[in-house]
Amino acid sequence: MAGTETGATAVIRGARDAGIEVCFANPGTSEMHFVSALDQVPGIRAVLGLHETVCTGAADGYGRMAGKPAMALLHLGPGLANGLANLHNARRARTPTLALVGDMATWHQPADAVLAMDIDSLARTVSEEVYRAGAGGEDFRRLAERAAEARGVTTLVVPHDVSWTRFVRDLAAAMRAASRGRLGIYCGGKALIDAEGALRLLGQIAAASGADLLCENSFARVDRGHGLPKFRRVPYFPQEASAALGKYETLVLVDARRPVANFGYEGGPSQLVTQSEEAVWEIDGDAHIGTVLKLLGMELQAGRIVPFKNCGGVFAGTSRPLLPTGRLTAAAMCATIAALQPEGAIVVDEALTSGTAYWEASSGCPQFSHLTLTGGAIGAGIPMAVGAAMACPARRVINIQADGSGLYSAQGLWTQAREKLNVLTIVCANRTYAILKLELAKQRIAPSNGPAARSLTDLGHPNIDWVALAAGYGVPAVQAGSCEELARQIEVGLARDGPMVIEALL
């Protein structure tokens, strides 16, 4: 199945599995793969109408009496236009109806060929929702189920090339064809969560294809640690990120939007993916990612999943940093946390500039979940730790918290106290907006050291007293001025019930 599933068969299979039984059709060139798919995936009766208005009117009548949608298969823009009046009646009758409309191949759309029209605008005039299929194995069953629940018309537009693409087989071929070391799998969203063995499978696929596994810089959650895949985290700043991504000949994006620069710096890039369209593959997040990966794994191994033991290098070992000693630096703080965090920890990481070393330091820890700031809107860490602790009461939460950002929502500590949550907050007390100093330098902004610049990037004068602040919110707190002290207090914090704050003096 992996090899022969096309966009068209995936759509028809999804519709059939959602309970659709009839397709009123008047297809043309761009819908011929659907004609074949209706034969390949049995279960939907194909009924010809001599004009599209017959197809759409029949779908309306069917839906009114059956209480579930029929499909109307229409020939791109002109076919949709022909069927539009009866889709309008279906809209007014609030009849669930699934209009399936072809379109020019994606790469042929700029040519504005004779039959090209603005299908989306046409469709929106009669539709509750308009979807446009990509080639990433979307969950068409779910889409058809939503169409069945809708009161009115749902339109799915499928470009010609999407209908013929044998996604999994073609993707596997592209991955096989990539030169060794020049294939990257860039993951986001659900692809980074260890549900139903998905991460293990992803690692096996990387091992089998010689791919590097990459992850978004601003990820929502990555499950990491011993036995799970090691991801390379794409750097924060655009030049470095662009270089990290640019070295791949072929890029596979799994549930990740195409990375862009967080800001458009003078002379800097906007898009971080610069490969040609043919070199970039996207597995859509609305797909059953597990299914796509499973099929891909089988395809790459000719039906055989590569055994775990042959994947050396892709999966993390058990290396953890030694406990550092002496003066507390940001890097030493990261190493100390990574050396001590328990199995199953949830690390809420809003450490920002102070946390740079944590990614590498923690790669061989016992399995844990790593959460970061996704939208750049600072002040997420303390509240996010509240929510994570409530979602997983049996797991320990460690919040590595930049001090400037923490002050945006320090009152969240009170809820940690009120609800007796097992959250250990480690405040990175560098007493400065270090990121702003970095930005001044990066953007070569002068003067970078005037009174205003100093005043607006400095958190001292007076220093924030996190111990007093936390105590004010009912959370016990201590200061740690050395590596040894930090380690000792982390052990205390992880052993106690309820929240605690450590102000790490960096």
Add this chain to the structure above:
Amino acid sequence: MAGTETGATAVIRGARDAGIEVCFANPGTSEMHFVSALDQVPGIRAVLGLHETVCTGAADGYGRMAGKPAMALLHLGPGLANGLANLHNARRARTPTLALVGDMATWHQPADAVLAMDIDSLARTVSEEVYRAGAGGEDFRRLAERAAEARGVTTLVVPHDVSWTRFVRDLAAAMRAASRGRLGIYCGGKALIDAEGALRLLGQIAAASGADLLCENSFARVDRGHGLPKFRRVPYFPQEASAALGKYETLVLVDARRPVANFGYEGGPSQLVTQSEEAVWEIDGDAHIGTVLKLLGMELQAGRIVPFKNCGGVFAGTSRPLLPTGRLTAAAMCATIAALQPEGAIVVDEALTSGTAYWEASSGCPQFSHLTLTGGAIGAGIPMAVGAAMACPARRVINIQADGSGLYSAQGLWTQAREKLNVLTIVCANRTYAILKLELAKQRIAPSNGPAARSLTDLGHPNIDWVALAAGYGVPAVQAGSCEELARQIEVGLARDGPMVIEALL
């Protein structure tokens, strides 16, 4: 339960039933009914945050780890604004999150009180979808389920008065308070379909409250006939429709949008409902209508459903017209069809001007489904009959078809032949666009009888030969020039397998 369910308890009950377990809250005046609802409907843990950014950030953290949404209860516009940055992070993290935001009472919104803001615009900046609760018993469980499936933030805005409205009890009280004969129940959509005894219940409610049952003029489907409620169909033209609706002191709309004039005629109305807002009640179509009606029936009868036998007058008896004789008029055609149509028939009615008499004539027929043109886009009948016949192969379909409209999609007859569908099409061959002549007269447009007016409203010169046309599409056809001939041919058509066309010469 009927009496105490408020908008707030309905929302909380829906969220709880959809699996939501936590509500991070910082409520104010307009959310206090939710505070009470969280106590009344147990199962959702209420967690206080000292600032809304704590609530939204906690919901983000919870959702990332639990894989299902928490609610964040926010104090109207300013509260949403306070929580916006962490909702933005949740959007970027694609965390399922349900933001529940109060608003001013609907009737207080025009006053633009101090705390009023454009909540919808604020919410749209971070939300996949923004809903605004009405007072019609929406299906909040379904909404919460959709929020759980969404990748990102779903916002539900609930005006203060909606949160406190005890919909069913207040509606029952309003219905009881209406003067005898001045209560109208105006139905559309699902309220007109006999699923799970809903129509019987509706009739019992009408009988118990002394209400008139009304139905939309352009309905998608009404299940009618002996033993089912008799609905008064609101007239087509706005003056008459407005008069028919204006006589009610209290109007209850069940799954129907507020009726409007089909066109804005010179000097004519736009809105057909002119009662004050307090006199109009809406039961939303997204609600579990069956549940609302059941609760309403119990409330009106103090827990006892009124027995069927006491509902005389509301339900249709078995009266059918006698078979007319002699010259075939539009009214005689309607009576003939109503006299002969079998139990379980599906009547696809695009008769338009020729079908005026059919509604009354058919009221005592054996139970049948009646489908009409909903969007005014003519050419629906023949295709709709195709779909209805395919949805219900065991039922007979009778398509009463205006000739002018039928010519828009006559090629649909071919699909009826190809698929051997039991569709009997009765073409109302008045050989004129009679509706256009009526419009010329109604709008007092002069000259109404010039050569252009005659040419553009006449279908003769030459006459369409429907017998030949149908034969060309593979459907046997006959002409009927008298009542007797029409009756005989209808009996033939209903007895045979496959489609047939009768051209009724009016």
